[in-house]
Amino acid sequence: MIEILSVTGPASVQDLGRFDQYRFGVGTSGAMDDVALRAGNILLGNDENAAGIEIPMLPFKLSFGRDRAFALTGAGVEAEIAGRSIPPWWRSYARAGDVLTIKAMSHGARCYLTVGGGIDVPIVLGSRSTQFRGEFGGLHGRPLQPGDILPCAASTATIGELGIEPADLTLARANASTDETIVRVVIAGEYDGFDGPTQALFWRSSWKITPQSNRYGYRLQGPAVKPRVPIEKRSHGIVPGVIQIPPNGQPIIQMRDAQTSGGYPKIATVIRADLWRVGQARLGGKLRFEQTAYTDALAAEAEMSAYLDRLRTNVRLVEEIRACR
Amino acid sequence: MTTPDRPRISLLGTSALLFEAPGAFDLPHQRRIWSLAATASAWPGIREAIPGITNLMLTFETPPRELKTLITALNDGWDEAEGIAIGGREIKLPVTYGGEIGSSLKSVADHCGLSVDDVVSIHAAPLYTVFALGSHPGYCYLGGMDPRITMPRRQTPLQRSAGGSVSIGGSQTGVSASPGPSGWHAIGHTDWTFFDPSWPTPAALVPGDIIRFEIERVIR
Amino acid sequence: MPIELTDIERLAQILERSGVDAIEIEESGQSLKLVMDTGARMAASPMLAAAAGPAADHSVIAKADVAGHFLAAHPWRDKPFVAPGQRIEAGAIVGLVKIGLLYAPVIAPAAGTVDAVIAETGAMVGYGTPIARIRPLGKISPIS
Numbered sequence: 001m002i003e004i005l006s007v008t009g010p011a012s013v014q015d016l017g018r019f020d021q022y023r024f025g026v027g028t029s030g031a032m033d034d035v036a037l038r039a040g041n042i043l044l045g046n047d048e049n050a051a052g053i054e055i056p057m058l059p060f061k062l063s064f065g066r067d068r069a070f071a072l073t074g075a076g077v078e079a080e081i082a083g084r085s086i087p088p089w090w091r092s093y094a095r096a097g098d099v100l101t102i103k104a105m106s107h108g109a110r111c112y113l114t115v116g117g118g119i120d121v122p123i124v125l126g127s128r129s130t131q132f133r134g135e136f137g138g139l140h141g142r143p144l145q146p147g148d149i150l151p152c153a154a155s156t157a158t159i160g161e162l163g164i165e166p167a168d169l170t171l172a173r174a175n176a177s178t179d180e181t182i183v184r185v186v187i188a189g190e191y192d193g194f195d196g197p198t199q200a201l202f203w204r205s206s207w208k209i210t211p212q213s214n215r216y217g218y219r220l221q222g223p224a225v226k227p228r229v230p231i232e233k234r235s236h237g238i239v240p241g242v243i244q245i246p247p248n249g250q251p252i253i254q255m256r257d258a259q260t261s262g263g264y265p266k267i268a269t270v271i272r273a274d275l276w277r278v279g280q281a282r283l284g285g286k287l288r289f290e291q292t293a294y295t296d297a298l299a300a301e302a303e304m305s306a307y308l309d310r311l312r313t314n315v316r317l318v319e320e321i322r323a324c325r
Numbered sequence: 326m327t328t329p330d331r332p333r334i335s336l337l338g339t340s341a342l343l344f345e346a347p348g349a350f351d352l353p354h355q356r357r358i359w360s361l362a363a364t365a366s367a368w369p370g371i372r373e374a375i376p377g378i379t380n381l382m383l384t385f386e387t388p389p390r391e392l393k394t395l396i397t398a399l400n401d402g403w404d405e406a407e408g409i410a411i412g413g414r415e416i417k418l419p420v421t422y423g424g425e426i427g428s429s430l431k432s433v434a435d436h437c438g439l440s441v442d443d444v445v446s447i448h449a450a451p452l453y454t455v456f457a458l459g460s461h462p463g464y465c466y467l468g469g470m471d472p473r474i475t476m477p478r479r480q481t482p483l484q485r486s487a488g489g490s491v492s493i494g495g496s497q498t499g500v501s502a503s504p505g506p507s508g509w510h511a512i513g514h515t516d517w518t519f520f521d522p523s524w525p526t527p528a529a530l531v532p533g534d535i536i537r538f539e540i541e542r543v544i545r
Numbered sequence: 546m547p548i549e550l551t552d553i554e555r556l557a558q559i560l561e562r563s564g565v566d567a568i569e570i571e572e573s574g575q576s577l578k579l580v581m582d583t584g585a586r587m588a589a590s591p592m593l594a595a596a597a598g599p600a601a602d603h604s605v606i607a608k609a610d611v612a613g614h615f616l617a618a619h620p621w622r623d624k625p626f627v628a629p630g631q632r633i634e635a636g637a638i639v640g641l642v643k644i645g646l647l648y649a650p651v652i653a654p655a656a657g658t659v660d661a662v663i664a665e666t667g668a669m670v671g672y673g674t675p676i677a678r679i680r681p682l683g684k685i686s687p688i689s
Binding site: 019020021022023024025026027124125131133134135136137185186187188189234235236237238239240241242259260261266269270271272294295297298301 | 333335336337338339340341343345350372373374375376377378379380381382384388390392457458459460461462463464466502503505520522526527528
């Protein structure tokens with residue numbers, strides 16, 4: 001088990017998400033950066049859907065009740081355990097009683113702590129992810145607090161240090177700069193309700209990520225993008241990644257804790273293979289949208305799964321080489 | 326805007342597809358949506374078929390390589406869909422109108438040029454049908470509100486509205502299942518439990534169920 | 546443990562599958578280096594070995610334990626893991642070897658002061674390639 005010693009922002013237990021409960025009004029929840037969560041679990045030999053802790057703000061401190069392998073992925077952080085500094089995207093190990101301290105965040109917006117075996121909170125409606133609005137899943141359906149004890153499942157994870165090149169580097173997109181994230185989107189139902197110049201403005205603009213951005217949604221700031229005539233839809237289902245345009249013309253990207261339905265016009269949807277990039281985009285940073293065809297979005301998903309396959313094989317290979325010695 | 330006479334089908338990235346039925350926001354159309362949902366949920370590659378208000382979202386287990394087959398199936402499915410009656414249980418919800426949680430009761434009355442008592446009796450008179458679940462766990466979209474108590478949604482949503490709030494938003498009414506932000510006007514509240522993840526079916530109500538609001542108390 | 550032909554085949558398959566450029570294994574009396582034909586450049590591990598010089602003094606050498614490209618600093622960090630003159634503990638990371646998508650740490654075998662980082666960033670290193678020379682603590686000249 002691990003004990004939370006100090007928390008700064010709304011850290012929570014998340015797995016990949018809860019995907020088949022929309023008909024009860026239950027959204028997906030799940031890691032904002034699913035690639036980082038998977039990578040941590042791959043390093044530890046866990047099921048990729050094993051739950052970890054999503055940490056959006058630092059400092060964060062916890063102690064390990066037993067010897068255990070763990071990994072830090074996602075955001076680049078300064079972290080330390082038992083006097084050792086832990087590089088980004090890294091598997092390390094704790095001895096019983098060791099305290100892990102995670103300090104400053106230099107890259108990205110969310111750090112993931114995964115542990116050998118995974119965080120073993122109960123599965124509720126098919127997932128261990130925290131459902132904040134419904135107050136279930138995760139640990140008692142709420143953000144973590146100092147004093148919380150999290151059970152960990154049994155693990156055979158290798159106790160040896162190993163790192164992964166941050167996905168940001170391996171999967172870097174051309175033209176992306178350090179403070180501007182480019183994400184691919186497929187146009188959505190009301191795209192044609194915007195005239196040509198307005199559509200062009202949407203593509204051309206570098207959108208500022210406002211401080212009101214979180215797990216529910218990313219609220220963007222830029223030139224007003226408004227449809228030809230106001231559009232009010234009957235309430236319908238929406239998914240993470242949908243970009244809505246409320247009456248003020250400032251886009252909102254629905255994220256993992258978004259409502260499951262909405263009625264604002266939708267201009268586009270961030271493709272699944274790029275949604276993690278939004279999850280790691282920092283407040284105050286910039287976002288730009290690049291139009292992608294549905295078939296290209298599918299190809300991007302195939303590339304993502306090829307990347308994850310390669311990661312699994314690489315980890316197995318290095319583990320085998322080391323075991324041979 | 327004129328309502329198109331053919332369904333509209335649009336993509337939600339590679340995760341889902343949205344089918345919007347032509348025609349009015351009424352029970353006969355909604356019954357066809359329920360029918361189409363039942364059919365589509367059995368199609369290969371479909372994870373869930375989720376009714377909205379005269380629309381249907383299909384989430385993908387595996388996104389289809391090409392969309393034509395699915396689009397044709399949806400259009401044909403809609404043409405063939407016979408309205409079905411589902412749910413059908415009648416649930417009485419005791420409501421305290423007004424008070425701290427229902428603090429917009431007076432402003433709705435003022436907006437509609439009615440007395441507080443009129444708003445309460447008009448709101449509590451009809452049998453409401455659960456058209457769809459969505460928004461947050463256990464929340465029900467209801468059909469059947471008397472248009473005399475219509476009030477436009479708030480310009481700026483409230484950061485936090487209480488769980489159990491009975492609210493009006495435009496020509497719709499509903500009851501929130503848990504505390505959270507809301508752009509609607511709360512006119513009362515109920516202590517009823519709409520959602521519990523430990524129940525075999527976590528939501529208390531399903532589409533097609535009937536709600537009758539019972540006036541427990543009016544705080545003027 | 547002699548290296549069998551089947552091992553080589555298996556390793557070659559693993560390399561191909563994983564997109565790793567090269568692998569080098571040295572056992573007593575034999576060594577094996579597999580390089581995928583990807584137009585890869587081979588920097589010289591023998592040269593690096595020479596640069597390390599004989600460990601005639603009491604210094605210890607931190608060596609690579611997998612083949613790949615050496616990184617003195619994590620790409621997300623400005624500063625290298627260690628610099629000459631720095632005190633480090635046994636087990637400290639002195640650099641990384643990039644192998645495919647992974648970073649394998651090069652570990653200090655003993656506590657001490659970093660004398661020199663021998664390998665250069667970007668250089669191809671192999672199993673046993675010296676990476677850093679460390680002057681151990683507590684092994685000061687015998688008492689006169």
